[in-house]
Amino acid sequence: MNKDLEKVRNIGISAHIDSGKTTLTERILYYTQRIHAIHEVRGKDGVGATMDSMELEKERGITIQSAATYCSWKDIDINIIDTPGHVDFTVEVERALRVLDGAVLILCSVGGVQSQSITVDRQMTRYNVPRIAFINKCDRTGANPERVVGQLRDKLNLNAVMIQLPIGLESELEGMVDLVTMKAIYFDGDQGDELRYEEIPEHLKDDAEEKREELLDAVSMFSEELMEAMLEEEDIPEELIHAAIRKGTLDLELAPVMIGSAYKNKGVQPLLDAVEAYLPCPTDVENIALDLDKDEEENTVSNDSNDPLVALAFKLEDGRYGQLTYVRTYQGVLKKGETIFNTRTGKKVKVGRLVRMHANEMEEIEEAGAGDIVGLFGVDCASGDTFCDSKINWSMSSMHVPAPVISLAITPKDNKAQDNMSKALNRFGKEDPTFKTFVDHETSETIISGMGELHLEVYIERMKREYNAEVEVGAPRVAYREAITQQAEFNYTHKKQTGGSGQFGRVAGYMEPLEEEEYEFVDEIVGGVIPREYIPSCDKGFQASMEKGLLIGAPITGVRCLINDGSYHAVDSSDMAFQQAAKGAFKEGYKKAGPVIMEPIMKVAVEGPSEFQGAIMGSLNQRRGMIVGTSEEGNYTVVEADMPLSEMFGYSTTLRSLTQGKAEFTMEFSTYKQVPKSVSEELIKEYEESKKNG
Amino acid sequence: MGYEPLVKKNPLRVLNLAGNNKKMGLIMARAGVGKTALLVQIALDSILRGKRVVHISIGENLEKTKLWYDDILEIILQECSVAKPHELIDMVQRHRMIMSFKESAFNRARLEERLNDLILQDIFKPDCVVIDGFDFTTMDHKDLEDINSLMESLRLQTWFSATSHREDDRVSPSGVPAPCHELDDLFETVVLLKSDQENVQLEIIRHNSDACSGDTYHLSLDPATMMVKKDD
Ligand SMILES: Nc1nc2c(ncn2[C@@H]2O[C@H](COP(=O)(O)OP(=O)(O)O)[C@@H](O)[C@H]2O)c(=O)[nH]1
Ligand SMILES: [Mg+2]
Numbered sequence: 001m002n003k004d005l006e007k008v009r010n011i012g013i014s015a016h017i018d019s020g021k022t023t024l025t026e027r028i029l030y031y032t033q034r035i036h037a038i039h040e041v042r043g044k045d046g047v048g049a050t051m052d053s054m055e056l057e058k059e060r061g062i063t064i065q066s067a068a069t070y071c072s073w074k075d076i077d078i079n080i081i082d083t084p085g086h087v088d089f090t091v092e093v094e095r096a097l098r099v100l101d102g103a104v105l106i107l108c109s110v111g112g113v114q115s116q117s118i119t120v121d122r123q124m125t126r127y128n129v130p131r132i133a134f135i136n137k138c139d140r141t142g143a144n145p146e147r148v149v150g151q152l153r154d155k156l157n158l159n160a161v162m163i164q165l166p167i168g169l170e171s172e173l174e175g176m177v178d179l180v181t182m183k184a185i186y187f188d189g190d191q192g193d194e195l196r197y198e199e200i201p202e203h204l205k206d207d208a209e210e211k212r213e214e215l216l217d218a219v220s221m222f223s224e225e226l227m228e229a230m231l232e233e234e235d236i237p238e239e240l241i242h243a244a245i246r247k248g249t250l251d252l253e254l255a256p257v258m259i260g261s262a263y264k265n266k267g268v269q270p271l272l273d274a275v276e277a278y279l280p281c282p283t284d285v286e287n288i289a290l291d292l293d294k295d296e297e298e299n300t301v302s303n304d305s306n307d308p309l310v311a312l313a314f315k316l317e318d319g320r321y322g323q324l325t326y327v328r329t330y331q332g333v334l335k336k337g338e339t340i341f342n343t344r345t346g347k348k349v350k351v352g353r354l355v356r357m358h359a360n361e362m363e364e365i366e367e368a369g370a371g372d373i374v375g376l377f378g379v380d381c382a383s384g385d386t387f388c389d390s391k392i393n394w395s396m397s398s399m400h401v402p403a404p405v406i407s408l409a410i411t412p413k414d415n416k417a418q419d420n421m422s423k424a425l426n427r428f429g430k431e432d433p434t435f436k437t438f439v440d441h442e443t444s445e446t447i448i449s450g451m452g453e454l455h456l457e458v459y460i461e462r463m464k465r466e467y468n469a470e471v472e473v474g475a476p477r478v479a480y481r482e483a484i485t486q487q488a489e490f491n492y493t494h495k496k497q498t499g500g501s502g503q504f505g506r507v508a509g510y511m512e513p514l515e516e517e518e519y520e521f522v523d524e525i526v527g528g529v530i531p532r533e534y535i536p537s538c539d540k541g542f543q544a545s546m547e548k549g550l551l552i553g554a555p556i557t558g559v560r561c562l563i564n565d566g567s568y569h570a571v572d573s574s575d576m577a578f579q580q581a582a583k584g585a586f587k588e589g590y591k592k593a594g595p596v597i598m599e600p601i602m603k604v605a606v607e608g609p610s611e612f613q614g615a616i617m618g619s620l621n622q623r624r625g626m627i628v629g630t631s632e633e634g635n636y637t638v639v640e641a642d643m644p645l646s647e648m649f650g651y652s653t654t655l656r657s658l659t660q661g662k663a664e665f666t667m668e669f670s671t672y673k674q675v676p677k678s679v680s681e682e683l684i685k686e687y688e689e690s691k692k693n694g
Numbered sequence: 695m696g697y698e699p700l701v702k703k704n705p706l707r708v709l710n711l712a713g714n715n716k717k718m719g720l721i722m723a724r725a726g727v728g729k730t731a732l733l734v735q736i737a738l739d740s741i742l743r744g745k746r747v748v749h750i751s752i753g754e755n756l757e758k759t760k761l762w763y764d765d766i767l768e769i770i771l772q773e774c775s776v777a778k779p780h781e782l783i784d785m786v787q788r789h790r791m792i793m794s795f796k797e798s799a800f801n802r803a804r805l806e807e808r809l810n811d812l813i814l815q816d817i818f819k820p821d822c823v824v825i826d827g828f829d830f831t832t833m834d835h836k837d838l839e840d841i842n843s844l845m846e847s848l849r850l851q852t853w854f855s856a857t858s859h860r861e862d863d864r865v866s867p868s869g870v871p872a873p874c875h876e877l878d879d880l881f882e883t884v885v886l887l888k889s890d891q892e893n894v895q896l897e898i899i900r901h902n903s904d905a906c907s908g909d910t911y912h913l914s915l916d917p918a919t920m921m922v923k924k925d926d
Contacts, residue, residue: 614811629792
């Protein structure tokens with residue numbers, strides 16, 4: 001099988017809640033002839049849309065899981081990767097962004113660019129994902145696509161250019177003018193299946209000419225040929241314009257804007273044509289793999305089916321037939337019956353069943369070539385793992401996994417819940433590397449940690465629904481850290497004489513703050529004052545000390561420990577003795593090294609009507625926030641602030657009552673910062689008290 | 695403070711213009727010469743002296759305005775080594791607040807409301823306000839007097855930028871070009887920027903309510919940063 005990769009599109013659809021992602025996806029699947037009845041998203045038949053398979057999602061009306069659905073449009077194969085819209089699921093979003101080559105950004109013609117679109121779009125920019133914007137719901141009262149285009153430019157910094165002009169708006173929406181072909185398009189039939197192309201209506205002709213000029217001006221910079229044709233005022237061939245739009249889009253210098261109404265069956269087929277015309281195919285995109293045998297040397301994957309296999313598992317799902325793993329192949333061929341190996345674990349696995357996921361059926365296939373997205377059954381792995389054949393040892397996951405910023409204790413309600421809870425936690429940990437679980441040895445409680453309150457809430461609900469595990473939930477706790485601020489020396493002797501053999505070791509040197517990295521150990525011992533075999537013991541002792549800081553018991557990060565002196569005893573020195581000595585040395589140095597408590601700071605954006613701006617800023621200010629700035633447009637305002645996570649608990653309730661529910665906010669982890677003195681004292685006091693009582 | 699040497703190439707510092715008075719100043723230039731960069735320099739000069747600045751951007755978004763600061767700070771940090779650059783960056787962030795407005799969303803009433811929000815709720819107490827992108831073409835003398843008295847009552851030093859146009863050759867007697875030619879008496883300082891082949895020329899055409907002769911107050915600036923060019 002040597003599939004023509006130019007005919008493959010791996011795309012994501014991203015949107016703010018309720019912009020119509022589910023509806024549009026449903027329509028796409030319908031027009032691509034895979035679904036033969038359109039179910040309303042919240043229809044009374046209870047069937048629901050095909051993509052949002054999870055109950056919980058439906059209840060919350062948000063899309064959490066990202067699955068891949070295959071469909072074909074004309075002679076193009078399209079894999080739609082469902083990108084989660086919620087910002088609390090950053091890793092899931094980022095992993096989806098990894099495997100898709102292009103995206104459709106859906107916006108509501110009334111709501112425009114909202115906070116979640118801003119966050120997701122920022123991530124797309126980070127991952128260099130070319131995108132088309134689709135302004136949906138043009139049939140709604142108050143539809144104003146021009147305003148949305150302005151927002152795409154102002155709020156998202158996109159070079160957004162309309163390539164269509166609506167024919168009528170709100171309830172009058174009839175169709176659209178294609179500014180490239182200069183034809184009017186209408187959608188006939190019950191489901192808008194029949195496209196009718198007409199002359200541009202008389203009253204829109206001038207407007208269309210003007211908009212076309214704007215379009216040509218904007219895209220001519222991507223094509224010299226087009227520029228020349230324009231100067232010579234020739235008739236401009238369509239292909240030239242298409243090529244220029246495509247070039248601008250792929251270079252992320254242009255975002256073509258289309259309009260329509262998924263609900264009223266208008267504009268979906270032209271959008272599919274645009275996916276083909278303007279979004280990249282797998283070979284248009286450069287993807288990097290790391291060679292694990294060569295110190296993570298970077299290699300560009302070839303997209304060639306004749307090369308050794310490289311495939312990334314980006315999504316796991318529990319199904320009737322066991323674990324379903326979604327993978328994308330980057331080069332080589334994935335064949336049924338062959339043995340592949342997981343480059344993270346080194347384990348070999350046999351490819352049992354290989355399937356392509358259509359909207360409503362699963363197709364058994366024999367193999368999948370480069371650029372393809374398929375499902376694997378019966379392969380045990382974690383999300384983010386890379387599979388290769390035995391010829392190479394590469395990894396696609398250079399993806400940086402941020403450390404969790406929040407944790408809470410969960411207690412199962414009964415024995416059955418206990419079993420189910422373990423199963424669920426095991427699964428979630430595999431799916432999502434930012435979701436972590438451990439047992440606190442001091443309290444024997446199970447602690448879950450992740451990237452935000454909602455992140456953990458969703459998993460708790462999934463536990464209940466999918467795994468029938470009811471748990472009691474403790475109060476959320478912020479993941480503090482400790483760090484040092486200055487260099488400090490240590491010189492510590494560990495000496496113990498108990499009955500038989502004693503313990504002896506002396507360790508001296510200094511510790512100092514380390515930016516960027518967590519920990520570094522430097523050995524500058526000369527003349528064997530500490531014997532070679534005990535150097536690793538010192539390292540171990542320091543590392544053990546880093547796990548629990550002396551201020552509030554939080555993990556310590558960013559320390560370089562250097563040893564340059566010491567002494568030993570021929571009989572009494574041992575691995576244990578030097579580990580103890582290092583621990584003592586660390587303690588001694590730490591106290592002098594200006595230890596501080598660090599807290600997670602979140603980047604928060606609150607948006608709502610301008611009349612509430614003062615109140616919103618006041619509420620953020622009260623919570624130790626640092627307001628970065630505001631932007632106002634019409635009667636609508638966005639306040640951006642850096643906020644300590646610990647101050648954001650319950651903020652949604654505060655905001656709701658402050659603004660009569662008219663404002664909303666998003667947050668994203670930004671960085672760790674030192675807590676102010678008063679907070680630090682408070683935390684230390686709490687910690688000491690809990691130690692006394694515990 | 696310890697950061698003052700960092701701004702030794704700041705044009706205001708060199709000209710000794712950044713006094714403590716709470717009067718209005720104006721920077722004029724044709725489009726694209728560097729008004730925003732100079733306003734950012736003015737803001738940084740204040741911040742590094744421990745003052746707080748509100749930066750108002752009309753018609754430019756928050757992200758881009760932030761970028762101006764980041765870029766100029768980066769260059770300053772490259773030129774002068776600072777022991778703890780993070781602390782400096784942090785200080786700039788804490789002493790600066792950006793308010794961006796769509797053109798149509800900005801007016802005097804809203805300005806007053808926003809500044810009062812900040813000051814009365816004790817969210818941020820500015821000493822200086824820089825206003826970029828203000829449309830002087832629709833202002834008459836009375837309107838600007840209103841704004842002047844607002845800023846005076848809030849005890850704020852204010853710097854505006856204004857765009858002059860090639861086609862419009864009207865000037866005030868002291869040499870202030872349109873669209874501000876009839877408003878010049880309201881500004882204590884008026885600075886003109888012009889670009890030549892390599893540099894941007896800064897000229898003070900009005901200072902301390904007196905028109906002053908050009909050559910005593912004249913500097914060559916680096917067009918990228920609006921910092922004073924020195925050959926050392
Ligand atoms: N008027 C109108 N409503 C729409 C359109 N597309 C979707 N909707 C409605 O908007 C609501 C949210 O749509 P949904 O597809 O679930 O949005 P999602 O949250 O982005 O997946 C549903 O009630 C849809 O029926 C449209 O084009 N026009
Ligand atoms: Mg949905």
